Amino acid sequence: MRPGPLRSGLLPSGLLRDLALALAALAVFLAVPVVFPQPALRDFLIYFFAYGLLAMSLNLLVGLTGLVSFGHAAYFASGAYVFGLLMQSGRVSIPVATLAAVGGTAILALVIGAICVRLKEIYFSFITLAFQMFIHSIIVTWVGLTGGDQxxxxxxxxxxxxxxxxxxxxxxxxxxxxxxVVCIVAMRQVSQSPFGYTLRMIRDNPARANFLGVNVVLMKLGIFVFAGAMASIGGVLLALFVSGAYPEFAFWTTSGEAIFMIMLGGMKLFLGPLVGTLLLQTLNHFVTIYTEYHGLVLGSVILLIVLGLRRGLADYLYDWLQDRRARRAPSAPVPEPVVKSRPV
Structure with missing residues (x-):
């Protein structure tokens, strides 16, 4: 395979484009508190960042690799609790506690993933859920360390x-x-790397990937660990913001919300889960303010999108724009058939 074109002899053009978009997004997010100084909006966006990393990291398993995990929130909670406990000890700084939380969660994901990735389809999904509930039980029962229910x-x-x-x-x-933004760029580079395209091949045809010499189990384990580490960073951000960590972070409903975010936004586009995160967090925020029937409204919206659009909102809009461009594109002229005259 030929390497892609280079800019300035150093960086691939795709990476430069991603960095430019990341800088633009960084500037927009940093300008939000200046243009809209309301604290509520700033707080809402921090929740969006934390749960957006959870959804984006889960989509590395679901959309990129075809591994539907029901227990991804375990690593979200692991990052929050390890970070919180280290900071409460008063012996480490925030960067050191963050690195320890990410590294510890990666080790946890390595141990769990070594068991899970050998299973297929529904068995993989349910064993990840079983491990999450095991971790949740430890958090609830180890009161002296984690504070239990509180x-x-x-x-x-x-x-x-x-x-x-x-x-x-x-x-x-x-x-x-x-x-x-740094985490989103890192996940983008992984998804666009040869490793990411190998994962797509495993998702589409694992037997063919194995026939071509790909170590399918090792590849799945690698993305499992990376996705867990990215989810832990979301947990660190949320713990730092709310100044605590709670067992709800590791409950099965948190993993369910991450699945809902992917379903609402879509898994085809890289940023689709962020669209779903924004939609779900907006619903959670406003529905709980104006009505107590939160579950009914949320379930209706999910059914409307899943049954009506049959894909995530971002995926639907992307396909609609592609179809519209295809209709507007000038069609190539059809050559007239050549008619040969018969001899008289």
């Missing part, structure tokens, strides 16, 4: 990072924006 008590300290005071709401928001 979660981590006492708050999470926010010492300065490189002179930045994270106790300031705007500074905390800016830090979350930077971490979120």
């Amino acid at each position: 979660g981590l008590r006492g708050g999470i300290p926010r010492p300065p990072i490189l002179g930045l005071d994270l106790n300031d709401a705007r500074t905390l928001y800016g830090t979350c924006v930077v971490v979120f």
Whole structure:
């Protein structure tokens, strides 16, 4: 395979494009508190960043590899609890606690994934759910360490990072924006790498991938660990924002919400789960304010999109735009048939 075109002899053009889009998104998110100074919007976006990383990391398994995990929230909670416990000890800084949380979660995902990725389809899905509920049970019963049902008590300290005071709401928001954008770029590069295209081949035809010499189990395990690590960063952001960690982070409903985000947004486009995250978080925010029938409204919206559009909202819009462009494109002239005259 020939390498892609290079810009300035250093970086592939696709990476430069992704970096340019990331910088543009970074600028837009950082400008939001300036244009709209309401604290509620800033808080809403931090929730969006945390759960967006959960949904995007899960889609690396569901959409990219074809592994439907029902227990992905376990790594979200692992990142939150490890980070919170280390910060409460008062012995480490925020960057060190974050690296330890991500590394510890990656090891946890490696152990669990080594068992799960050998199974197929529904068996894989349910064993991931079983491991999540096992971790949730540990969180609830180990009261002396985790606080049990009450979660981590006492708050999470926010010492300065490189002179930045994270106790300031705007500074905390800016830090979350930077971490979120960096993680999205990292997941994008993985999905567009040869590793990512190998995962697509495994998703579409695992037997053929195995025939071509691909170590299917090792590839699945690699993306399982990476997805768990990315989910843990979302847990770190949420724990830092709410100044705590709670057993609900590891409950099966959190994994269900991540599945709903992918269903609402779509798994075909890379950023589709973020569209679903925005839609679900908006519904959660406004529906709970105006009515107590949250589950009824949310279920109706999901049914409308799944049964009506038969795909995620982002996927539907993308296909609609592609069809519209195809109709507007000038059709190639059909050559007239050549008629040979018969001899008289």
